[in-house]
């Protein structure tokens with residue numbers, strides 16, 4: 053009991069006295085958990101929104117459309133509606149596939165003729181304005197949003213002008229831009245409802261309409277079996293050359309997910325990259341206060357705390373932070389996913405409950421970060437005997453002999469820099485890992501850039517095709533991740549250079565006492581970051597391209613020169629960033645450093 | 652004498668630091684008996700092994716050779732965890748630079764060993780407040796170390812050392828960082844501890860501090876070179892000493 057209280061008190065006191073450390077932890081790990089939670093929730097949320105929309109609109113279990121050659125007739129559909137197992141139907145409705153214009157911009161659309169009274173199956177849910185009336189059009193919400201059209205605007209359908217009287221959502225088609233109902237080029241199509249009479253006057257013998265029928269079934273889960281019966285039935289009517297295309301609600305729902313698919317994998321991969329960056333950054337941040345932490349541990353040990361208890365307190369502190377970070381991630385996902393999972397606005401909003409799978413994955417990620425972050429300090433504390441810990445004696449430094457020998461031949465900043473880099477191998481590894489995770493999405497963006505040249509643009513100049521849309525979402529996702537990772541990596545570089553400057557301050561002061569200029573020392577500190585920066589980029593760039601390829605196997609690999617150039621830019625950026633803390637470190641007065649006993 | 656009446660008993664106690672050329676015999680086959688209730692001062696030049704001896708006695712460092720008993724219990728073979736438990740209950744350390752937890756208040760620092768030893772928070776708090784009262788800092792209980800003077804910090808550290816009513820208080824240069832007035836406060840405190848029968852080992856190179864003890868051992872190169880029991884009259888001279896110092 054007493055020990056528990058003590059542990060809580062130590063944790064709280066530490067958090068209170070070092071809010072910056074806790075804050076950086078929460079931001080870094082929160083970004084990782086949020087990316088993971090969003091990535092893992094998108095699909096479920098999207099499904100949930102479709103289900104809500106389906107419930108609100110009495111969505112069909114099976115949507116049927118006659119073939120494009122116009123030879124099938126309404127009688128076949130009427131027979132279908134009377135088949136056993138069918139519990140309700142809406143339609144058949146006349147459907148035309150045509151070009152519409154809104155504000156001078158052309159777009160592909162399916163235009164469906166409807167009764168002014170609501171149907172029994174598929175009653176589009178009007179989100180603004182009202183339902184169709186003669187001479188007035190209702191636009192599907194995702195389509196309307198893409199066109200920038202509101203109630204009261206005017207659109208042109210097949211040369212005729214209609215006022216937009218309402219905006220609605222439906223579950224009978226996939227989300228915009230997949231609303232073509234299997235007619236014409238599917239991708240990039242929107243959906244419009246008109247009064248049936250308005251469509252009849254548009255269609256002609258040269259331009260016959262198709263027909264759409266919405267069915268509800270006795271067993272909505274068994275759509276596949278019913279679909280097979282429809283296929284058999286239309287084969288039996290081969291003489292009437294009936295050609296029906298059927299879409300069960302499960303397929304409509306799955307198609308909704310397509311836009312999000314790449315973003316999901318990108319987010320999940322990005323989450324783990326963020327976690328690596330977070331660990332690297334937090335470990336270097338922890339190194340900044342290693343001496344103090346070891347002293348604290350020594351003090352506890354002198355008062356009778358076992359090494360196990362000291363490590364447990366350390367771990368518990370990061371565990372608390374990790375759990376809060378996991379909570380932040382899940383909360384962000386909960387708030388952001390409804391909007392993100394409905395990119396075109398074609399579905400009714402619904403919050404997705406966090407699934408156990410997502411919660412476990414997010415918790416695991418946060419826990420791993422906490423474990424890895426504790427590992428360094430815990431090992432350091434365990435390795436340091438109590439007496440030197442209390443004395444605050446620094447760890448002995450590692451000096452690879454070969455490098456020291458070589459160093460004599462090099463210019464002063466390079467020599468000093470390489471020595472600094474060689475002194476702290478663990479820190480160099482952390483810096484490399486941190487930069488690798490930032491280089492990966494940069495390589496991803498570069499790869500993306502080389503994909504965009506051959507995107508097929510269907511028909512119209514403003515509606516993007518499915519691939520372009522997916523690439524567009526992927527691009528947004530990678531940009532967001534790249535920005536987050538670059539910010540963290542920049543922070544990391546600054547912290548690492550600063551801690552290098554701090555614990556090399558005596559040897560650098562000696563170097564200056566013997567004539568090294570502050571400029572040379574700044575150079576040395578910046579150069580000290582180069583080996584790990586080069587290593588990080590050399591690992592991170594191929595990993596980034598590889599991950600992109602993993603998500604989209606048809607990827608074109610960017611040319612080598614572009615990778616080299618980008619890599620060099622990242623390394624240069626890291627070196628330039630490093631000069632900021634390096635300059636501050638190099639300007640400290642020599643005498644004061646040498647006079648102090650801090651080592 | 653038998654081990655039972657001794658607070659501390661050491662035979663052939665040795666500690667070797669480093670290896671090869673850097674090898675130092677910091678403590679070299681020391682024999683030592685400290686009866687319960689004695690105030691022992693250990694003096695000697697810097698680097699003669701005083702601190703190392705104190706660390707060995709308190710189980711802060713493992714012995715290289717020799718045997719060591721605390722209240723009749725053999726402790727030189729104990730492992731790291733067992734030593735930690737032992738320190739909790741039987742030893743109270745006082746350091747030259749206080750080593751208070753900067754983020755904990757005075758009273759929280761004082762009750763830390765009691766909580767470590769598994770006392771209830773209520774008992775630990777009551778005891779800590781008593782101790783702070785005893786060292787004259789009852790009104791500073793909620794202050795952070797940074798808000799206290801050096802002398803006050805050392806008095807908090809002494810109160811912390813007493814938290815679990817230890818068998819022995821081991822103090823390493825407790826007045827090394829203090830001015831004369833604060834030194835006198837601390838000496839007065841040690842004097843009152845002695846009068847309650849607290850076993851006390853004080854490492855110091857300050858002759859004035861040594862003069863307040865029952866017994867002074869001098870060290871050189873890891874060995875005892877002198878062992879003087881001071882007559883009661885001499886130690887009773889603390890008042891005079893303070894008179895001089897103040």
Ligand SMILES: Nc1ncnc2c1ncn2[C@@H]1O[C@H](COP(=O)(O)OP(=O)(O)O)[C@@H](O)[C@H]1O
Nearest residue numbers: 668669675677696697698699700701702703704
């Ligand atoms: N951790 C250590 N490693 C190596 N040598 C040490 C260590 N601690 C102390 N020494 C050496 O042991 C000797 C005694 O040190 P110490 O006990 O601190 O002396 P004192 O407290 O009397 O000044 C000194 O020569 C010191 O350099």
Ligand SMILES: [Mg+2]
Nearest residue numbers: 698701702703
């Ligand atoms: Mg000493």
